[in-house]
Amino acid sequence: MIEIKNLKKSFNQNEVLKGINLSINDNEIVSVIGSSGGGKSTLLRCLNFLEHADSGTIRIADVNVDCSSANKNDVKKIISKSTMVFQNFNLFKNKTALQNIMEPLIVNKILPKAEAEKVALSYLKKIGLEEKKDEYPSKLSGGQQQRIGIARALVLDPEVILFDEPTSALDPELVSDVLKLIKEVASEKRTMIIVTHEMAFARDVSDRVVYMDKGEVVEVGSPEKIFTNPKEERTRQFLARYLQPEYII
Numbered sequence: 001m002i003e004i005k006n007l008k009k010s011f012n013q014n015e016v017l018k019g020i021n022l023s024i025n026d027n028e029i030v031s032v033i034g035s036s037g038g039g040k041s042t043l044l045r046c047l048n049f050l051e052h053a054d055s056g057t058i059r060i061a062d063v064n065v066d067c068s069s070a071n072k073n074d075v076k077k078i079i080s081k082s083t084m085v086f087q088n089f090n091l092f093k094n095k096t097a098l099q100n101i102m103e104p105l106i107v108n109k110i111l112p113k114a115e116a117e118k119v120a121l122s123y124l125k126k127i128g129l130e131e132k133k134d135e136y137p138s139k140l141s142g143g144q145q146q147r148i149g150i151a152r153a154l155v156l157d158p159e160v161i162l163f164d165e166p167t168s169a170l171d172p173e174l175v176s177d178v179l180k181l182i183k184e185v186a187s188e189k190r191t192m193i194i195v196t197h198e199m200a201f202a203r204d205v206s207d208r209v210v211y212m213d214k215g216e217v218v219e220v221g222s223p224e225k226i227f228t229n230p231k232e233e234r235t236r237q238f239l240a241r242y243l244q245p246e247y248i249i
C-alpha cells in the first residue's frame with residue numbers, strides 16, 4: 001500500500017509537485033499519464049528518494065516518512081520498499097547481464113555471491129535471456145536491456161515497482177516484448193506505478209489511471225472512465241491529442 005499526502009517539490013522557483021495526494025492499494029497497478037514536464041518522473045523519484053520532496057508524507061507498506069523531517073534512517077527504510085525501472089535502462093555498462101541482475105543482492109548484502117548468481121540466473125530465465133548471461137549491455141538490444149532492467153528491479157522482491165516510461169527509449173518493434181514482460185509481472189500480484197505514454201497499454205494493464213498535469217493530480221479513475229468518459233476538461237484535451245482510433249471502444 002502506498003499513501004502520498006500533500007507531497008510538494010520545487011526546483012528553485014519551479015514548483016513541480018504542488019501537493020500530490022494519492023493512495024494505492026496492495027497489488028494495484030496504477031498508470032500515470034500526462035504531458036511532458038507535468039511532474040510524473042519527479043513524483044516517482046520522490047517515492048524512491050532519488051529526489052527528496054520538500055514536504056508531505058509518503059507511506060509505503062509499514063514505513064511512513066514525513067519528507068520535511070526525514071532522517072537518513074527513515075530514508076533508508078523507505079528506499080528498501082521500492083525499486084525503479086528507468087527509461088534509459090540504467091544498467092552498469094561494465095557488468096554483464098547476469099552481474100547487473102545480481103548487483104542489488106550483492107550491494108544490499110542479501111545473499112552471498114554464489115547464491116545471488118543462482119537467483120539472478122533464474123530471473124534471466126524468466127525474461128528469456130539465459131543465453132545472454134555473459135553479454136555486456138552494449139551487445140544487447142534496447143528491449144533486452146530493459147528486460148534486464150526489469151529483472152534487476154524484481155530480484156529484491158520489492159513491495160512496490162516504479163516504472164518511468166519503460167518503453168520510451170525503444171525502437172517500436174522492441175516495445176511489445178517489454179510490455180509483455182511488464183504485463184506478466186503485473187499479473188503476479190504486485191503493486192506497481194507505471195508512468196507511460198503507451199495509452200493502449202495503460203488501459204489494458206491498469207486497475208486505475210492517474211492523469212497528472214502541471215504538478216497536480218487532475219483526475220484518477222478506472223481505465224474505462226478515464227479513456228472513455230473523463231470528468232475533467234483537462235483530461236479530455238490531453239487524451240484528444242493522444243487517442244488513436246484503435247484505442248476507442
Ligand SMILES: Nc1ncnc2c1ncn2[C@@H]1O[C@H](COP(=O)(O)OP(=O)(O)OP(=O)(O)O)[C@@H](O)[C@H]1O
Pocket residue numbers: 011014016034035036037038039040041042043
Ligand atoms: N533535477 C532537476 N532540476 C531542476 N528541474 C528539474 C529537475 N528534474 C525535473 N525538473 C523540472 O521539473 C519539471 C517536471 O519534470 P518531470 O521530469 O518530473 O516531468 P515529466 O512529467 O516526467 O515529463 P516527461 O513526460 O517529459 O518525462 C520540469 O519542468 C523539469 O524541467
Ligand SMILES: [Mg+2]
Pocket residue numbers: 040041042164165
Ligand atoms: Mg518523465
